[in-house]
Amino acid sequence: xxxxxRTPLAAxxxxxxxxxxxxxxxxxxxxxxxxxxxxxxxxxxxxxxxRGAPPQPRAGQPPVLTPGTAPYAAAATGDPATExxxxxxxxxxxxARVLAVVSGKGGVGKTxxxxxxxxxxxxxxxxxxxxxxxxxLANVDLVLGQRPLGDLxxxxxxxxxxxxxxxxxxxxxxxxxxxxxxxxxxxVGEGPREALLSGLTDLERVHDFLILDTPAGIGRGVxxxxxxxxxxxxxxxxxxxxxxxxxxLLKAATAAGDDAIxxxxxxxxxxxxxxxxxxxxxxxxxxxxxxxxxxVRLLGYVYCDGHVGRAVQKREPLMLAYxxxxxxxxxxxxxxAILDGPDGVTKGHFAFFRRLANLFVAGGR
Numbered sequence: 277x278x279x280x281x282r283t284p285l286a287a288x289x290x291x292x293x294x295x296x297x298x299x300x301x302x303x304x305x306x307x308x309x310x311x312x313x314x315x316x317x318x319x320x321x322x323x324x325x326x327r328g329a330p331p332q333p334r335a336g337q338p339p340v341l342t343p344g345t346a347p348y349a350a351a352a353t354g355d356p357a358t359e360x361x362x363x364x365x366x367x368x369x370x371x372a373r374v375l376a377v378v379s380g381k382g383g384v385g386k387t388x389x390x391x392x393x394x395x396x397x398x399x400x401x402x403x404x405x406x407x408x409x410x411x412x413l414a415n416v417d418l419v420l421g422q423r424p425l426g427d428l429x430x431x432x433x434x435x436x437x438x439x440x441x442x443x444x445x446x447x448x449x450x451x452x453x454x455x456x457x458x459x460x461x462x463x464v465g466e467g468p469r470e471a472l473l474s475g476l477t478d479l480e481r482v483h484d485f486l487i488l489d490t491p492a493g494i495g496r497g498v499x500x501x502x503x504x505x506x507x508x509x510x511x512x513x514x515x516x517x518x519x520x521x522x523x524x525l526l527k528a529a530t531a532a533g534d535d536a537i538x539x540x541x542x543x544x545x546x547x548x549x550x551x552x553x554x555x556x557x558x559x560x561x562x563x564x565x566x567x568x569x570x571x572v573r574l575l576g577y578v579y580c581d582g583h584v585g586r587a588v589q590k591r592e593p594l595m596l597a598y599x600x601x602x603x604x605x606x607x608x609x610x611x612x613a614i615l616d617g618p619d620g621v622t623k624g625h626f627a628f629f630r631r632l633a634n635l636f637v638a639g640g641r
Contacts, residue, residue: 376505380521396611398447414454421591424453553577
């Protein structure tokens with residue numbers, strides 16, 4: 277794809293530096309995916325990872341819920357007239373920090389980064405919930421090397437309870453498989469939708485981070501997820517087409533509503549030198565500031581590393597398959613940058629999944 281001369285990123289990209297010696301030109305992209313032949317996992321009960329005393333609430337906030345306090349929604353009790361007020365109070369309680377991992381095009385390594393970043397954060401003692409939000413081409417299970425028993429569509433259809441589809445991955449990461457039948461959700465009754473949203477909302481309050489692996493591109497569902505998340509993690513590569521599509525995604529997200537999107541954190545994947553990341557960041561930051569009025573922060577980069585492709589072939593997360601690889605070191609640096617960044621949420625305190633109610637009702641991508 278040749279960049280359009282009318283777009284702010286149309287200038288010819290400077291030549292990429294020569295590949296560093298000893299590095300294979302395979303990075304966090306879609307390598308040959310193995311078949312889904314692993315034995316199915318049993319559903320797990322949510323539990324708090326062993327990391328000392330549970331988190332204490334800040335002054336003036338209600339107590340922080342833990343997995344031992346019924347992480348799933350129960351039927352409403354008491355006076356039905358007061359139930360809406362109780363629900364609002366419940367949904368305003370402290371919740372996870374929501375990170376939406378997005379990309380303008382496929383093949384830039386978004387899913388691999390989302391999975392391994394979740395593992396890196398969990399390894400540092402954070403409670404992480406990873407949600408495969410791809411509504412058609414879910415791949416989190418392949419990168420994790422686990423086969424789910426069901427997905428959100430099964431829950432809404434009444435075929436499985438929510439707790440049956442929540443799986444436990446490496447480092448006690450909890451993850452929810454992507455739903456491949458979301459376009460049919462518009463016909464689901466209010467009762468099942470409410471039960472699902474309540475259960476997902478409860479899961480927010482027993483985790484520190486909620487990481488969304490979104491579909492690539494600028495579909496309606498992607499833009500809705502991006503706008504409601506606390507922060508965007510934008511994944512791109514030094515290729516001009518990937519950079520252009522990344523800018524297009526930011527442009528579409530800023531134009532999709534009146535309220536501002538959350539902070540944008542850039543990850544440049546498949547670099548041969550850190551100067552690649554600086555060059556990509558400079559162009560996206562300048563375009564974002566001049567034409568969109570947003571600031572693009574460089575979170576970090578990931579080197580080209582042949583271990584990534586081999587990890588996918590083995591159906592193991594990179595962090596576990598090759599813990600001493602260059603790409604693993606980069607992922608750990610990215611996790612540290614997230615933890616060193618601003619703490620807390622930026623979109624108010626209302627539950628994230630509650631803000632997605634319209635997406636569940638309308639369905640589709």
